[in-house]
Amino acid sequence: MSLDADLILLGGGLANGLIAHRLATRRPDLRILVIEGGETLGGNHTWSFHDGDLSQAEHEWIAPFVAARWTDYDVRFPRRERRFGTGYASVSSERFRELLTRQLGQRILAGIPAVDVTPTSVTLADQRSFSARAVIDGRGARPSPHLDLGFQKFLGQEWEFDRPHGLQRPVIMDATVPQRDGYRFVYVLPFSPTRLLVEDTYYADRGTLDTEVLRGHLADYATRAGWGEGRLVREEHGILPIALGGDIDALIASSNGMPTVGLAHALFHPTTGYSLPDAVHVADLVSRAPDISPEGLARLLDAHARNIWSDRSYFRMLNRLLFHAGRPEERYRILEHFHRLPDPLVARFYAARLDFADKVRILAGKPPVPVFSALRVLAASRLPKESA
Numbered sequence: 001m002s003l004d005a006d007l008i009l010l011g012g013g014l015a016n017g018l019i020a021h022r023l024a025t026r027r028p029d030l031r032i033l034v035i036e037g038g039e040t041l042g043g044n045h046t047w048s049f050h051d052g053d054l055s056q057a058e059h060e061w062i063a064p065f066v067a068a069r070w071t072d073y074d075v076r077f078p079r080r081e082r083r084f085g086t087g088y089a090s091v092s093s094e095r096f097r098e099l100l101t102r103q104l105g106q107r108i109l110a111g112i113p114a115v116d117v118t119p120t121s122v123t124l125a126d127q128r129s130f131s132a133r134a135v136i137d138g139r140g141a142r143p144s145p146h147l148d149l150g151f152q153k154f155l156g157q158e159w160e161f162d163r164p165h166g167l168q169r170p171v172i173m174d175a176t177v178p179q180r181d182g183y184r185f186v187y188v189l190p191f192s193p194t195r196l197l198v199e200d201t202y203y204a205d206r207g208t209l210d211t212e213v214l215r216g217h218l219a220d221y222a223t224r225a226g227w228g229e230g231r232l233v234r235e236e237h238g239i240l241p242i243a244l245g246g247d248i249d250a251l252i253a254s255s256n257g258m259p260t261v262g263l264a265h266a267l268f269h270p271t272t273g274y275s276l277p278d279a280v281h282v283a284d285l286v287s288r289a290p291d292i293s294p295e296g297l298a299r300l301l302d303a304h305a306r307n308i309w310s311d312r313s314y315f316r317m318l319n320r321l322l323f324h325a326g327r328p329e330e331r332y333r334i335l336e337h338f339h340r341l342p343d344p345l346v347a348r349f350y351a352a353r354l355d356f357a358d359k360v361r362i363l364a365g366k367p368p369v370p371v372f373s374a375l376r377v378l379a380a381s382r383l384p385k386e387s388a
Contacts, residue, residue, distance in 0.1 A: 005033035005107075007292060008122055008132040010114060012036030014047055014275060015262035016138035017100050018283035022061070024103055026287045033130060034104060035122055037113030037139075041100055042093035044236045046156065046189070046197060051087035052347035053277040062280055064099055067092040068191050073170040077336035086347045088170055090189060091276060119258050119294035134259060134294045136286070136301075141263035146254060147246040150323045151207040152273045153239040154187070155214035156199035159222070161230035164193045173339075175332045177221065181206075183322070183331035186221055195233070198222065203322065203331060207239045240273035244319050248309040252302045259297035261286075265305040269352055270315035271322075277351070278308070312352055314359055338362065 007023070009016040012034050020034050034041070054062065069089040075082055101108065116123040117137065123129045167190040175185040183203035190196055198221065200214045214237075243266060251266060261267065267278040282304065289300055322334050339346065345358050354362075 003031075003132055004130040005132040006030040006134075007032050008130060008135045009034045010117060010122055010135055010137050011139035011262075012038070012041035012100075012108065012110060013043060013138060013140055013262065014045070014096070015267070015279045015282060016136060017041055017096060018062075018279050019136065019138070019261065019286050020104060020107075021100060022283040022287040025061070030292070032104070032107050033132065034100075034108045035114065035124070035130070036108070036110040039111050040097055041108065041110065042096040044234065045093045045238070046090055046236065047096075047274075047276040048088065048090040048189075049274060049276045050347060050350045051089070052351045052353075053274075054280055058280050058284065062091075065091045065096055067095045068189065070169050073172050075172055075339050076174040076176050077332060077339065078176055080336050080339060082339055083169075084343050084346060086343055088172070117258070119298075134292055134297050136259045136261060136297060137255070137264070138261045139264070141241055144246075144251055144254065144264075146248075146251040147241070147266065148244040149207075149246075150182075150242040150244055150319065151204050151239050152201065152242050153204055153207065153209045153237075154199045154201040155209065155211055155218065155235070155237045156187075156197055157215075157218055157235050158191070158195065158197045158233040159227070159230040160233055161194045161196070161227050163228055165190065165196055165225075165227045167196065173335065175335065177217075179329040179332055182328045183335065185332070185335075186218075194230075196227070203242060205323065205328070209237060209239060211237060240275075241268065242273055242319055242323075243268075243270040243312075243316050244323060245316055248306055252305060255298075255302075257294065257298055259294055259301050261301060265301065266309055267305060269350070270312050271319055272350065274350075314354065315352065318362070337365070340365075 007030060009020055009032065016034060020032055023030055023032055066089045069087065071087055072083055072085045073088045112124045112126050114122050115125050117135060119135055120133065121129060121131045122135060167188060170190065171188040173185040173187065177184055177186055181202050181204045185201055187199040187201050188196060198218055200217045241263065248266065261282050262279065263275060267282060268275040285300065285304060289297060322331055326333070341361065345361065348354050348358055
């Protein structure tokens with residue numbers, strides 16, 4: 001039987017898009033087909049990362065996707081304001097889509113969802129079928145009984161203002177705003193002297209989003225900031241998983257042998273929800289795969305997901321402290337306390353590369369949550385499968 005491709009990448013989001021780019025660059029002999037159920041690749045997102053999240057080689061190949069880059073960033077809390085002298089960068093869906101469309105051309109098929117998927121074939125809603133040596137599923141997060149999650153939910157608006165807004169660098173967290181629905185902060189990216197992305201963000205127990213309420217909060221924030229009149233360029237919203245615990249083996253088994261990448265394989269930073277660094281690492285991993293059969297790719301990707309999950313157990317414990325050791329409106333105190341630490345340690349935290357001394361230092365000092373509540377959460381952390 002003749003095959004339509006060597007690899008079908010099902011889902012045209014961040015994870016599969018970067019895999020496609022890396023394969024097209026490093027293994028041009030492979031025939032790749034990207035199938036996206038939505039109208040366009042990449043959706044409507046802004047993905048960001050810190051300089052320390054990636055190796056030098058990874059920085060070099062991701063550079064064409066970067067829409068904006070800054071040398072430092074600020075955080076703001078009721079009792080602490082600070083500037084961190086480490087770099088920060090963002091990738092826009094628009095840049096992502098343009099680059100991949102130019103690179104892949106007719107190897108992208110968008111606008112028709114898949115209705116039947118196997119490790120070697122995809123059937124679309126219009127009854128067209130495509131076969132390949134293997135299919136990689138990168139269609140994003142889906143509900144799973146095998147993960148215990150909190151949620152990072154947000155509404156973002158990109159504005160072009162009539163006059164300069166005055167911000168020189170990102171504000172990664174402005175938690176001086178009223179605390180409600182968990183830990184709340186505003187995230188601001190200055191893309192130009194007159195253009196800003198402003199997001200109202202919550203670390204919440206419930207994964208529901210009232211966009212009208214959040215639009216009102218953003219309007220109030222802009223008024224207080226004194227940015228003046230402007231034009232709304234676009235709006236994005238999302239609900240990202242924050243990992244509290246779970247059973248990685250059961251999660252992987254639920255894929256039924258399908259090679260899987262991205263959020264569905266818990267490949268995101270457990271605390272920040274950032275997914276771009278993991279997507280970059282996986283794209284390199286797949287581009288070096290010696291065996292691109294479904295079995296070979298599943299073994300490779302499943303082992304990687306298990307290793308990542310094991311390495312990041314400390315972050316899930318911190319998340320349980322954040323969500324369960326204090327009142328929701330007091331959660332900001334934990335982040336405020338954390339941001340007292342030196343720049344290099346904070347950078348290693350964002351890169352999910354903490355050493356033993358870092359882990360001890362993060363928990364040192366006067367606890368920002370009630371002691372007995374923290375002890376209860378820490379004791380629960382020792383239960384099987386990290387049940388909280």
